[in-house]
Amino acid sequence: MADFLLLNGPNLNLLGSREPDVYGATRLDDIEANCIDVARALGHSLDCFQSNAEHELIDRVQQAAQDGVAFIIFNPGAFTHTSIAIRDAFLAVAIPFIEIHLSNTFAREEFRHNSYFSDIAESCLFGFGAYGYELALQAASEYAERSIANAEEE
Ligand code: DQA
DSSP states (O other), X not given: OOEEEEEXXXXXXXXXXXXXXXHOSOOHHHHHHHHHHXXXXXXXXXXXXXXXXXXXHHHHXXXXXXXXXXXXXXXXXXXXXXXXXXXXXXXHHOOOEEEEESXXXXXXXXXXXXXXXXXXXXXXXXXXXXXXXXXHHHHHHHHHHXXXXXXXXX
């Protein structure tokens, strides 16, 4: 049993109505509810947090370290392409994380091709829409179970 955190950045509160041709028709509430169910079925707990504010995302990452969160699933939204400050927060807490995007950012405008997170993430998921969050949770669960098994061996 591990504690996971699902973090979503700016404008992802508008999922469902925001550019549905790019991001799909599923609302963030529904993604979060489904993820909580999936995490529970895998034997883990999940907290969800969304913010449009860079400092709130940084505060939540710092708090995750104090709470003993084992793994973070993070869609930084447009902060993907701009935020050295959030990158530094992840480096500071050293909590493993998956970077996730609903769309395949590499198939879009060139300014979306750069990410401040991909090189420090455990792994990255692009372009699976809302289903990507489920995939990320399964991967997080695998990762946590491997870490627990490794710790027991030591
Ligand atoms: C996004 C991709 C970003 O480029 C964009 O700014 C978003 C959403 C995605 O999930 O596809 O807000 O992170």
